[in-house]
Amino acid sequence: xxxxxxxxxxxxxxxxxxxxxxxxxxxxxxxxxxxxxxxxxxxxxxxxxxxxxxxxxxxxxxxxxxxxxxxxxxxxxxxxxxxxxxxxxxxxxxxxxxxxxxxxxxxxxxxxxxxxxxxxxxxxxxxxxxxxxxxxxxxxxxxxxxxxxxxxxxxxxxxxxxxxxxxxxxxxxxxxxxxxxxxxxxxxxxxxxxxxxxxxxxxxxxxxxxxxxxxxxxxxxxxxxxxxxxxxxxxxxxxxxxxxxxxxxxxxxxxxxxxxxxxxxxxxxxxxxxxxxxxxxxxxxxxxxxxxxxxxxxxxxxxxxxxxxxxxxxxxxxxx
Numbered sequence: 568x569x570x571x572x573x574x575x576x577x578x579x580x581x582x583x584x585x586x587x588x589x590x591x592x593x594x595x596x597x598x599x600x601x602x603x604x605x606x607x608x609x610x611x612x613x614x615x616x617x618x619x620x621x622x623x624x625x626x627x628x629x630x631x632x633x634x635x636x637x638x639x640x641x642x643x644x645x646x647x648x649x650x651x652x653x654x655x656x657x658x659x660x661x662x663x664x665x666x667x668x669x670x671x672x673x674x675x676x677x678x679x680x681x682x683x684x685x686x687x688x689x690x691x692x693x694x695x696x697x698x699x700x701x702x703x704x705x706x707x708x709x710x711x712x713x714x715x716x717x718x719x720x721x722x723x724x725x726x727x728x729x730x731x732x733x734x735x736x737x738x739x740x741x742x743x744x745x746x747x748x749x750x751x752x753x754x755x756x757x758x759x760x761x762x763x764x765x766x767x768x769x770x771x772x773x774x775x776x777x778x779x780x781x782x783x784x785x786x787x788x789x790x791x792x793x794x795x796x797x798x799x800x801x802x803x804x805x806x807x808x809x810x811x812x813x814x815x816x817x818x819x820x821x822x823x824x825x826x827x828x829x830x831x832x833x834x835x836x837x838x839x840x841x842x843x844x845x846x847x848x849x850x851x852x853x854x855x856x857x858x859x860x861x862x863x864x865x866x867x868x869x870x871x872x873x874x875x876x877x878x879x880x881x882x883x884x885x886x887x
Contacts (some may be wrong), residue, residue: 568595568597568598568599568646568647569598569599569600569601569619569643569644569645569646569647570591570595570598570599570600570601570645570646570647570648570649571600571601571603571640571643571645571647571648571649571657571660571662572587572588572591572600572601572602572603572649572651573602573603573604573636573648573649573650573651573652573654573656574602574603574604574608574651574652575604575605575608575651575652576604576605576606576607576608576624576626577605577607577608577724577807578607578608578611578760578788578806578807578808578810578811579805579806579807579809579810579831580608580651580677580807581604581605581607581608581611581807582608582611582693582695582807582810582811582814583677583678583681583693583810583834584651584681584693585611585693585694585695585814586678586681586682586690586691586692586693586694587649587651587681587682587685587687587691588600588602588612588615588694589691589694590682590685590687590691591647591649592616592617596617597617598617598646598647599617599618599619600615600617600618600619601619601620601621601622601640601643601645602615602618602620602621602622603621603622603624603636604621604622604623604624605623605624605625605626606623606624606625607760607807608807609621609623610787610788610789611695611788611789612696613698613789614696614697614698614701614789615696616696622636622639622640624636633654633656636656637656637659637660640660641659641660641661642661643660643661644661644662645660645661645662645663646662646663646664647662647663647664647665647666648660648662648664648665648666649666649668649685650665650666650667650668651668651681652668653667653668653669653670654667655667666684666685668681668684673830674827674829674830675829675830676829676830676831676832676834677830677831678690678691678692678693678834692814692834692835693810693813693814693834693835694814695789695792695811695814695815697789697792697793697796698789700789701787701789701790701792701793702793704786704790704793705790705793705794705796705797706793706797708756708780708782708794708797709754709756709780709797711797714752714753714754715743715750715751715752715753715754715799715800716753716754716755716756716780716797716798716799717739717742717743717750717753717754717755717756717798717799717800717802718756718757718758718794718795718798718799718800718801718802718803718812718817719735719739719755719756719757719758719770719801719802719803720758720759720801720802720803720804720806720808720809720812721735721757721759721766721767721769721770721803721804722759722760722763722766722767722783722804722806722808723766723804723805723806724806724807725861726860726861726862726863727824727825727858727860727861727862727863727864727865728804728805728806728823728824728825728826728863728864728865729766729804729863729865730804730822730824730863730865730868730873731769731863731865731866732766732767732768732769732770732771732772732773733769733770733773734868734870734873735769735770735773735802736769736770736771736772736773736774737773737870738802738870738873738874738877739755739770739774739802740773740774740775741870741874742800742874742877742878743755743778749800749877749878749881749882750799750800750881752778753778753799754778754779754780755774755775755778755779755780756779756780756782756794756798757770757771757774757779757780757781757782757783758782758783758786758791758794758795758803758808759782759783759784759808760783760784760807760808761784762784763783763784764783764784767781767783771783782794788811791808791811792811792814792815793815795811795812795815795817796815796816796817798817799817799818800817800818800820800877800880800881800884801813801817801818801819801820802819802820802822802873802877803819803820803821803822804821804822804865805821805822805823805824805826805828805831809821809833810833810834812833813833813834813835813838814834814835816835816837817837818837818838818880818881818884819833819835819837819838819839819880820833820838820839820840820841820873820876820877820880821833821838821839821840821841822840822841822842822865822868822873823840823841823842823843823847824842824843824845824847824850824863824864824865824867824868825847825850825851825858825864825865826847827847828840828842837880837883837884838880839876839879839880839883841868841872841873841876842868843864843865843866843867843868844867844868844869844872845864845867850864
């Protein structure tokens, strides 16, 4: 039994879709999976059980990436095709069953929407498959001496969603202060993807070098996930890294402004979201708002407000 799973280009959406594969694997434990996704998400699936292959889809003009995908799969017969990108390609491939997600304007969380799409009886929470290689690599990043680690994700795929790096640094200094911090004396690990080094510089510049670990652009996805599992608390912008952190199980605080936390907030019991003083609607209705601009829309989120949210999440996660 073969299943083709076509998921997102972006890391965050791909992470949110992993619960569907987990549900399919539980229902059909002998099924073999082919995963098609964008380059940013491919590393998520390398340790997926019963994986036949990962097909990385590089976007091409005139939808050429779909033609390339068809050429690779035209002679393969699938029992089921799940197309979360609503491309319709399943109609041109050999399959017994096909399900295509057409998108949704729902204000429900994306995890719930995807679970409803497959008519699952329970919500399909995101799931990571982290192999021994990634686990071993993560253990080498810092000593396992019981010292807490505050993980930060100060980057995002759009400048509008990025909280100023100086505020990340100030928040980290407060939370790790030896006198009154919730993680006194903690190491501070800064994460980000390839090409995001410049975006993280303002945060790194404001952190104490003797306690700071710079992992921006230096680790693969599963090693990052394994490192996040070893962390005490994660704070980051609305991004794929935030969803990766939540799926790893570390208490995760997402910072929101020009995106909807009720739809894309971090998923899980040990997660929370804090947003700007302006609502999503207030932000996008401001005079001169331009989604193409890289100017931050996160400026009305104060360090004090983020600190209160982090401390509340930390207390909640410790009480469980």
